[in-house]
Amino acid sequence: xxxxxxEEDPRINGIKTKIRVVxxxxxKGIMFQDITTVLLDPKAFKDTIDLFVERYRDKxxxxxxxxxxxxxxxxxxxxxxxxxxxxxxxxxxxxPGETIFEExxxxxxxxxxxxxxxxxxxxxxxxxxxxxxxxxxxxxxxxNLLERVGAEVVECACVIELPELKGRQRLKGKPLCMLxxxxx
Amino acid sequence: xxxLISPFVSHSLRLAPPLPRNSxxxxxxxxxxxxxxxxxxxxxxxxxxxxxxxxxRDSEMTTEDGKDPRIAKIASSIRxxxxxxxPGIMFQDITTLLLDTEAFKDTIALFVERYQGRxxxxxxxxxxxxxxxxxxxxxxxxxxxxxxxxxxxxPGKVISEEYSxxxxxxxxxxxxxxxxxxxxxxxxxxxxxxxxxxxxxxRLLERVGVKIVECACVIELPELKGKEKLGDAPLFVLVSSA
Numbered sequence: 001x002x003x004x005x006x007e008e009d010p011r012i013n014g015i016k017t018k019i020r021v022v023x024x025x026x027x028k029g030i031m032f033q034d035i036t037t038v039l040l041d042p043k044a045f046k047d048t049i050d051l052f053v054e055r056y057r058d059k060x061x062x063x064x065x066x067x068x069x070x071x072x073x074x075x076x077x078x079x080x081x082x083x084x085x086x087x088x089x090x091x092x093x094x095x096p097g098e099t100i101f102e103e104x105x106x107x108x109x110x111x112x113x114x115x116x117x118x119x120x121x122x123x124x125x126x127x128x129x130x131x132x133x134x135x136x137x138x139x140x141x142x143x144n145l146l147e148r149v150g151a152e153v154v155e156c157a158c159v160i161e162l163p164e165l166k167g168r169q170r171l172k173g174k175p176l177c178m179l180x181x182x183x184x
Numbered sequence: 185x186x187x188l189i190s191p192f193v194s195h196s197l198r199l200a201p202p203l204p205r206n207s208x209x210x211x212x213x214x215x216x217x218x219x220x221x222x223x224x225x226x227x228x229x230x231x232x233x234x235x236x237x238x239x240x241r242d243s244e245m246t247t248e249d250g251k252d253p254r255i256a257k258i259a260s261s262i263r264x265x266x267x268x269x270x271p272g273i274m275f276q277d278i279t280t281l282l283l284d285t286e287a288f289k290d291t292i293a294l295f296v297e298r299y300q301g302r303x304x305x306x307x308x309x310x311x312x313x314x315x316x317x318x319x320x321x322x323x324x325x326x327x328x329x330x331x332x333x334x335x336x337x338x339p340g341k342v343i344s345e346e347y348s349x350x351x352x353x354x355x356x357x358x359x360x361x362x363x364x365x366x367x368x369x370x371x372x373x374x375x376x377x378x379x380x381x382x383x384x385x386x387r388l389l390e391r392v393g394v395k396i397v398e399c400a401c402v403i404e405l406p407e408l409k410g411k412e413k414l415g416d417a418p419l420f421v422l423v424s425s426a
Contacts (some may be wrong), residue, residue: 015420020340022339022340025339026336026339032339034339034340034357036330036331036338036340036362038271039319039328039329039330039331040328040329040330040362042322042323042326042327042328043326045319045322045328045329046323046325049323063291068312069311069312069315069331069333069337070315071317072313072315073315073319073329075330076282076288076316076317076320076325077273077319078318079190079282079288080289080292080320082290083285084285085282085283085284085288086282086283086316086401087279087283087365088279088286088312088316090312091239093269094312095279096265096268096269096275096277097208097277097279116208116279118208119208120281158280168192173330181277
């Protein structure tokens with residue numbers, strides 16, 4: 001399969017038509033990409049997972065890191081199918097054990113992404129999963145967390161990309177695989 | 185090591201051989217006493233551990249006390265963190281279960297075996313750890329997955345249900361139109377404590393005419409009697425942590 005977008009696979013259109021766009025959420029001017037409607041269609045949800053699994057199953061991925069909370073929906077089925085461990089990357093104070101954190105910028109202010117110490121080992125080959133890439137800030141924080149403990153980030157995988165926000169350029173050179181583009 | 189491929193699992197969930205057990209658990213076990221389910225005496229655990237690896241794979245076999253042999257491994261993969269989020273609470277951490285590929289696979293398999301073929305069209309998962317266990321079950325049984333979320337996370341029109349916390353209240357929300365009257369649902373979360381969250385999820389679904397077949401959790405804290413809050417809805421758990 002060439003390129004970072006799974007191009008021309010006939011399943012993609014079925015997934016795309018299931019994504020619901022909600023205008024002015026969370027605030028005016030934002031066209032929110034709602035994937036919950038994909039999850040309501042068992043075939044579209046299965047196809048989404050299958051497309052990623054087919055891409056990654058022979059790449060010796062040992063870790064799938066999913067970003068809270070919608071990365072928790074797509075990451076575990078991929079992890080289970082390819083035999084990788086699943087590592088949740090969470091907002092502050094949710095993980096109960098010892099954690100490391102990475103700060104990232106929001107539109108106003110900062111936030112943090114945390115990971116459990118010991119979840120990922122040096123030499124692990126990792127995939128980062130989220131439902132969508134916008135500015136790339138959260139994914140960049142995730143890449144940093146994984147690299148700090150010596151893992152190799154093989155790729156970032158998202159269902160949707162908002163290419164106009166240029167998030168792809170913020171991934172420290174890591175490739176991005178996405179299924180559906182949304183341009184305003 | 186032989187890989188078990190259960191017939192119910194669609195090809196997209198066919199699993200690769202599991203990775204070595206995560207070091208987090210090995211380090212933790214050395215420090216802590218055994219805090220497994222009261223269903224397991226140390227005798228039955230020793231029998232399980234000394235048995236052939238094949239025994240742990242065979243869903244037909246049970247240990248002396250009648251439990252599926254996969255459950256002991258799942259129970260031992262859960263890490264207990266004292267005094268989180270506050271002093272006195274022994275927090276049941278399932279993230280170590282997720283690092284054990286065999287334990288995670290078995291956890292999902294146990295739920296899927298129970299719920300496949302029963303006309304369940306909805307798997308509702310409670311944010312956020314219900315999002316980890318719910319979707320693999322939904323995919324395997326051909327049901328839709330419906331996230332039940334904290335306020336203001338779902339972008340579309342929602343219905344909401346209030347529930348009590350130790351101090352104050354919180355709200356749970358579900359998208360309007362996600363489920364239809366007459367659908368049969370299971371509700372998934374990692375753990376049931378007081379049952380307040382699950383009870384709110386039950387109310388949300390029942391308000392729109394959905395039948396709750398069962399609530400399913402990996403862990404129960406039976407002393408908190410959460411089961412009593414679930415009304416007519418049965419509860420199924422894998423591990424009971426006294």
